[in-house]
Amino acid sequence: MSSITVFSAQTILTMDPSRPRATHVAVRDGRILAVGGADCADQWGEVTHDDSLKDTVLMPGFVEGHAHMMAGAMWTFAYAGYHDRIDPDGKLHKGMTDIEAVVARLSAQAAALPPGAPLIGWGFDPIFLSSERLNRHHLDRIAADRPVAIMFSNFHLMCVNSAALAMAGYGRDTNAEGVVKGADGEPTGELQEMAAMFPVMRRVGMDFRGLSQTASSIRAYADVCRLAGVTTVTDLFSTMEEEDLGTALAATGADDFCLRIVPALGAIGGSPDEIAAKARRLAARATDKLRLGAVKLMTDGSIQGWTARVKWPGYVGGQPNGIWNTPPETIFALCEAMQREGIQMHIHVNGDEASDVSLAALEAAARKHPWPDARHVLQHCQMMGPDQFRRAAALGACTNIFANHIWYFGDQHVALTIGEDRASRMDAVRSALDEGVRVAIHSDAPVTPMAPLFTAWAAVNRRTMSGRCLGPEQRITVEEALRLITLGAAYTLKLDAEIGSIETGKRADFAILGADPTMVDPAHLKDVPVLGTVFGGRLNLS
Amino acid sequence: MTPLPMTVISGYLGAGKTTLVNRLLAEDHGLRLMILVNDFGAINIDADLLQSRTEDTIALQNGCVCCTMGADLFMALGDALDRRPRPDHLVVEASGVADPASIARAAIAEPEMSYAGIVTLVDGLNAPGLLADDLIAAQVGQQISAADLVLVTKTDRIDPGLGGHFARLKARGPRVLDDGPLAPLLFGTIPLPKGPQPAAHPAYAAWSHESARQVSRAALVDKLSARPEGLYRLKGFVLTDDGGCEVQVVGRYVEARRAETDRTRLVGLGPADRVSRDQIEAWWSA
Ligand SMILES: [Zn+2]
Numbered sequence: 001m002s003s004i005t006v007f008s009a010q011t012i013l014t015m016d017p018s019r020p021r022a023t024h025v026a027v028r029d030g031r032i033l034a035v036g037g038a039d040c041a042d043q044w045g046e047v048t049h050d051d052s053l054k055d056t057v058l059m060p061g062f063v064e065g066h067a068h069m070m071a072g073a074m075w076t077f078a079y080a081g082y083h084d085r086i087d088p089d090g091k092l093h094k095g096m097t098d099i100e101a102v103v104a105r106l107s108a109q110a111a112a113l114p115p116g117a118p119l120i121g122w123g124f125d126p127i128f129l130s131s132e133r134l135n136r137h138h139l140d141r142i143a144a145d146r147p148v149a150i151m152f153s154n155f156h157l158m159c160v161n162s163a164a165l166a167m168a169g170y171g172r173d174t175n176a177e178g179v180v181k182g183a184d185g186e187p188t189g190e191l192q193e194m195a196a197m198f199p200v201m202r203r204v205g206m207d208f209r210g211l212s213q214t215a216s217s218i219r220a221y222a223d224v225c226r227l228a229g230v231t232t233v234t235d236l237f238s239t240m241e242e243e244d245l246g247t248a249l250a251a252t253g254a255d256d257f258c259l260r261i262v263p264a265l266g267a268i269g270g271s272p273d274e275i276a277a278k279a280r281r282l283a284a285r286a287t288d289k290l291r292l293g294a295v296k297l298m299t300d301g302s303i304q305g306w307t308a309r310v311k312w313p314g315y316v317g318g319q320p321n322g323i324w325n326t327p328p329e330t331i332f333a334l335c336e337a338m339q340r341e342g343i344q345m346h347i348h349v350n351g352d353e354a355s356d357v358s359l360a361a362l363e364a365a366a367r368k369h370p371w372p373d374a375r376h377v378l379q380h381c382q383m384m385g386p387d388q389f390r391r392a393a394a395l396g397a398c399t400n401i402f403a404n405h406i407w408y409f410g411d412q413h414v415a416l417t418i419g420e421d422r423a424s425r426m427d428a429v430r431s432a433l434d435e436g437v438r439v440a441i442h443s444d445a446p447v448t449p450m451a452p453l454f455t456a457w458a459a460v461n462r463r464t465m466s467g468r469c470l471g472p473e474q475r476i477t478v479e480e481a482l483r484l485i486t487l488g489a490a491y492t493l494k495l496d497a498e499i500g501s502i503e504t505g506k507r508a509d510f511a512i513l514g515a516d517p518t519m520v521d522p523a524h525l526k527d528v529p530v531l532g533t534v535f536g537g538r539l540n541l542s
Numbered sequence: 543m544t545p546l547p548m549t550v551i552s553g554y555l556g557a558g559k560t561t562l563v564n565r566l567l568a569e570d571h572g573l574r575l576m577i578l579v580n581d582f583g584a585i586n587i588d589a590d591l592l593q594s595r596t597e598d599t600i601a602l603q604n605g606c607v608c609c610t611m612g613a614d615l616f617m618a619l620g621d622a623l624d625r626r627p628r629p630d631h632l633v634v635e636a637s638g639v640a641d642p643a644s645i646a647r648a649a650i651a652e653p654e655m656s657y658a659g660i661v662t663l664v665d666g667l668n669a670p671g672l673l674a675d676d677l678i679a680a681q682v683g684q685q686i687s688a689a690d691l692v693l694v695t696k697t698d699r700i701d702p703g704l705g706g707h708f709a710r711l712k713a714r715g716p717r718v719l720d721d722g723p724l725a726p727l728l729f730g731t732i733p734l735p736k737g738p739q740p741a742a743h744p745a746y747a748a749w750s751h752e753s754a755r756q757v758s759r760a761a762l763v764d765k766l767s768a769r770p771e772g773l774y775r776l777k778g779f780v781l782t783d784d785g786g787c788e789v790q791v792v793g794r795y796v797e798a799r800r801a802e803t804d805r806t807r808l809v810g811l812g813p814a815d816r817v818s819r820d821q822i823e824a825w826w827s828a
Contacts, residue, residue, distance in 0.1 A: 169653040176651035194616050195647035202620045239613040270581040327639050
């Protein structure tokens with residue numbers, strides 16, 4: 001007979017309404033056998049007590065319902081961003097708040113590279129810097145004898161040094177849109193959009209998206225998750241081909257791989273029926289730790305890039321409405337095919353016109369092919385108001401709301417994109433809960449760092465970087481927020497019967513915390529230490 | 543290595559992009575085309591033309607290949623450039639909502655590629671409705687505005703309503719797609735003159751010029767901007783008072799860069815219903 005381990009903790013926050021708190025949890029065969037006091041499993045036979053977590057607080061392992069595998073592999077390249085970030089090894093990288101700091105940090109990294117090897121950076125975000133624009137002269141100071149290329153956090157811009165410009169043949173005579181030139185007629189080093197960035201990227205080997213399918217990037221993703229207390233994570237727009245599956249199955253199948261990944265296949269590159277067939281083929285190969293089968297639909301762009309499709313009155317700066325990455329009629333066709341085939345969809349919707357069209361597509365599909373518990377998930381939902389939440393609730397569709405945006409981009413939304421009034425009701429978690437929709441909240445890592453407690457803090461406090469509270473009426477309580485990062489997100493992945501709470505029968509996946517998040521000042525919720533995870537009963541400490 | 547020319551085929555859903563791709567693969571142009579498509583859905587290759595087929599590549603007996611581009615168009619462009627032997631011409635089928643200019647610009651920026659035009663297909667029956675639909679009009683209109691050549695499908699005449707949209711969008715040379723060969727226009731398969739006039743299909747007006755006459759560099763710039771609208775392609779070398787110059791025109795795109803040459807040698811081509819050889823000659827000799 002298998003052995004029984006009883007873990008003790010200072011407190012266990014279970015998310016189980018029948019027993020909200022406990023001090024002990026018994027584990028057998030990777031699953032929760034009993035929850036309660038020290039004797040909770042005594043009925044089941046001989047137990048081993050493990051008191052190594054007795055001073056910690058346990059919660060259900062956090063569930064990140066919208067993130068990307070790239071969040072781990074990004075760290076192959078040098079971080080150049082404004083905010084503090086923690087790498088997969090747990091090392092803190094202080095944010096660089098001016099260009100001199102970027103130059104200093106990257107110079108040190110360049111010095112450690114082999115001669116001639118390119119230095120590639122990521123995460124630079126000029127909207128937070130008021131100084132002059134980054135240009136090749138700054139980057140020439142990082143290194144003159146090797147190419148230096150820094151991708152901006154929006155992935156639409158980069159800046160490169162003189163050596164990289166020379167590799168791509170860019171100079172005075174270059175007359176290509178996107179290769180920015182200065183008053184002296186020479187390229188400044190700034191390159192705008194893929195067509196202009198591509199010649200440099202292919203020459204310096206800068207390939208962010210191709211990083212996702214290797215074993216080491218899958219392991220780096222698991223490290224990022226452990227540091228955040230996450231035991232189940234999504235990879236929302238997987239480009240996994242059947243030939244990549246072997247690598248993913250081997251990497252996730254290792255006993256010491258302590259993470260469950262839920263990839264959603266990007267719905268492109270075929271007719272709706274072909275995409276559905278591919279999703280089904282992948283689903284047939286799913287394992288406990290690699291839950292294949294869902295698909296991800298793109299619809300519009302981003303609000304801060306003015307590419308989201310927004311309803312009247314549009315953008316405050318008079319920018320034209322955004323763009324569809326999938327035409328509305330294809331959104332309808334995909335929704336119908338996936339609904340008919342019983343395939344769950346995650347649908348990217350930033351602007352309120354994109355969520356409107358997607359809801360209409362889901363409504364049309366539901367009339368043709370009734371599927372009461374389809375649980376399609378609208379992702380981001382940044383401009384949805386009570387009217388759209390009511391439609392989602394009626395459909396049984398879930399909303400996974402981009403709460404982190406309030407902190408990272410809230411001030412920009414007020415000043416530059418949709419203005420004070422609509423920004424204060426963005427990412428309206430309160431309204432969603434009040435209208436009875438199933439809700440989760442997310443980071444979209446690596447767009448913002450993965451840290452469910454930070455995401456919960458953002459939804460609870462709605463602070464922006466300037467320190468104001470943006471839309472106080474949309475705040476939620478700490479208890480509600482903790483539920484959204486556990487059982488709420490598990491529901492959106494159709495895993496709520498297996499994970500998301502600490503109750504008998506579920507998988508023994510826990511987040512190990514250094515304090516009780518319900519006891520700290522809500523303003524400090526994000527600062528509760530994450531010490532590691534337990535995955536299937538296995539200790540996975542940071 | 544000579545730069546790889548790239549043509550972008552653009553157009554909204556149902557405009558006939560795949561039909562055009564099928565035609566280009568089957569046409570007798572003698573080029574080894576590489577065509578990047580979104581999916582193989584409606585690609586159909588005669589069994590006797592087919593050489594091999596895998597999940598993401600169809601190879602033809604005539605040396606052409608058709609590949610799906612997966613999630614990342616630019617990664618596929620990089621693969622095309624790394625392919626050996628390198629294809630003679632790259633054709634990219636843009637997605638139904640893509641801005642073709644955002645793709646075609648890569649051919650201008652990338653030293654190993656050359657710009658070979660944006661062809662936008664327009665469904666002559668559905669387009670007026672799309673161009674009146676607030677949800678999608680801007681993106682469909684942008685595809686038309688960005689094109690070097692607008693080809694209208696599914697009809698044999700452009701109705702006045704659509705013509706009005708074309709005028710508003712400054713559509714370049716809109717014409718109904720007929721059955722004539724497309725390679726001369728799209729791929730510029732007519733060689734530079736070495737003696738006799740090049741022969742062309744009667745659907746096209748071809749013009750060539752060779753001389754030792756020198757023009758002023760400023761006059762060349764003015765002349766190029768005053769070219770007949772129906773002159774779709776112009777390529778070759780021009781002797782100027784400021785040295786030799788290599789000229790390439792594709793639709794609205796004009797490129798002139800320094801190059802060694804001892805004579806002026808040019809070849810021009812346009813649809814015969816849009817321009818005549820005499821018009822081109824009159825323009826150049828004016
Ligand atoms: Zn995302």
